[in-house]
Amino acid sequence: MKKNMKKKRKKPARRPAHATPASKRWSQDVTEHSNALDLERGVFASDDPKEIAASLKRSAEHSRRRKGTSYQSAMSMLNFYINRAGAKLPKSRRDKLERAKTELRALFDR
Numbered sequence: 617m618k619k620n621m622k623k624k625r626k627k628p629a630r631r632p633a634h635a636t637p638a639s640k641r642w643s644q645d646v647t648e649h650s651n652a653l654d655l656e657r658g659v660f661a662s663d664d665p666k667e668i669a670a671s672l673k674r675s676a677e678h679s680r681r682r683k684g685t686s687y688q689s690a691m692s693m694l695n696f697y698i699n700r701a702g703a704k705l706p707k708s709r710r711d712k713l714e715r716a717k718t719e720l721r722a723l724f725d726r
């Protein structure tokens with residue numbers, strides 16, 4: 617046996633460049649089928665922070681599937697949406713959603 621012979625390490629397996637349909641939009645699936653809230657259609661598409669907050673409050677108060685308080689569920693869903701959008705969320709849109717948080721706090725007297 618030669619002295620300079622080194623063992624080659626196996627490289628870890630890489631994920632394929634394309635995502636599978638099931639994993640591609642998992643956050644969309646969570647938003648649509650989450651046990652946290654039954655959201656109104658297009659709730660995050662609105663340009664009015666008050667309308668977004670009011671819709672989240674209505675959804676949270678009418679949902680029978682939530683585990684926490686209405687406020688916790690509504691704020692969690694809004695934060696989830698903001699966090700999942702990440703860097704792809706335009707600043708103007710992020711600002712509107714952040715204002716929706718303030719409106720949501722006001723609606724729940726927090």
